[in-house]
Amino acid sequence: MALGDGIRRNIATVDPVERTLLRDAILKMNAPRWDGTREDPVAGGVTWWFKQDEIHKVTHVHGGPEFLPWHREIVNRFEDQLRVIDPRVSLHYWDWTQDPRSIPNANLGNGHAGSLNLFTPQFMGYGGSDLKPIGQPFENAGFYAPQANPFRSDNAFDPNNNPADPPRTVNRQVNGLPIDAPRDQDVLDAPDYETMRRVLEQSHNEMHGFVNMGGTHISFRDPFVFLLHSNVDRLFALWQHQPGHPERLDPEHVYGPLNGNSELAGNIEPWSSGRTLNEVTGQENLIRPWYDPEKMGIPKSYKDLSVVIPRRYDTNPGVV
Structure with missing residues (x-):
């Protein structure tokens, strides 16, 4: 496992040193800011980290055919920004057939294997059964600020929702059980994109309930959401790579009968x-730097090769 090889792996299999590098890169994302100030007509001065929440809150798509490629794009862009901070890291995934509170036979470093809890102050913060703040290491890094004023509200209809402001808390609770392995096999056995998407999105929804990160519109304030969504994308990629289906890597055929979907x-x-x-809200949102004044937006469709062709996972054919 060479650092910087660009392969996304099961987070439990990478060396603890690499898990620490990934954690530190995520923490550092809350320091650099996009241009502008919070008082601008279209808010600027948003950190790289809080930009993820801003994007997902007003743009995300669920319950439709765009669910998988849209989330692939946000995951890929997040990984690209992580690599600006530290080119050695990859956006590894949580295999949701394993309980993140006690993953067996995990890599504990120095040739040792054992049970691994992802929810510790040294990695992903709190992971108990009661809904509580995620705590360290994220509170000290400003992922939330209990005394913040102004602060970013949890209510999408609340006018106090400037993306440059921190929320007062980021809460999490873990209750229930992970996905049974046969459920992942159902994804891989799906005969077409829409069937696969529905099965995979249902598992995604259940795992958002298992690791409750506060709800649909605020879950991207929690760093664990990216480990979950990297796994969503991994299973999409694995379905695409099933033997005998080269069309699933073809922009004109990957979505099957939905290829012409509006x-x-x-x-x-x-x-x-x-x-x-x-x-x-049903209202138009304007998001920098892709809107004015930077105008960094570059039109990209759901058939763009960078969207259709997945990143490298340890479960992709030929990847070790």
Whole structure:
């Protein structure tokens, strides 16, 4: 396992040193800021970390064919920013057939294997059965600030929702059981994209309930969400790589009968123009730096090769 090889692996199998590097890179994402100030007509001064929450809150798509490619794009872009901070890291995944509180035969370093809990102050913070703040190491890094004023509200309709402001808390609780392995096999056995997407999204929904990160519109304030979504993308990638199905890596055929679907025909936002329609409020949102004044948006469709071709996972054929 060479640092910097760009392969996403089961987080429990990488060396503890690499887990620490990933944690530190995530923590450092809350320091650099995009241009502008919070008082600008379109808010600027948002940290690289809180930009993830801003994007997901107003743009994310669930319950439709764009669910998988849209989340692949946000996961890929997040990993790219992590690598700006530390080019040695990859966005590894949580295999949701394993209980993150007690993963057996995990890599504990120095040739030792044993039980691993991902929810410690040394990695992902709190992971108990009661809904509580995630705590360290994220509170000290400003992922939330209990005394913040102004602060970012949890309510999408609350006008006090400036993305440059921290929330007062980020809560988490872990209750229930992980996914049974046969459920993942159901994903891989799906005969077409839409069947696969529905099965995979259902597992995704259940695992968001197992590791409760506060709800649909605020879950991307919790760093664990990226380990979960890296696994979603891994299973999508593994389905694409099933033997005998080269069409699943072909932009013109990957979505099967849905290839001409109007929702998949459009560009991926906000990265194409910075203009999005908030599915909660029904109002248009403008997101920098893809909107004015930076205008960094570059139109990209759901058939773009960077969206259709997955990143490298340790479960991809030919990857070790």
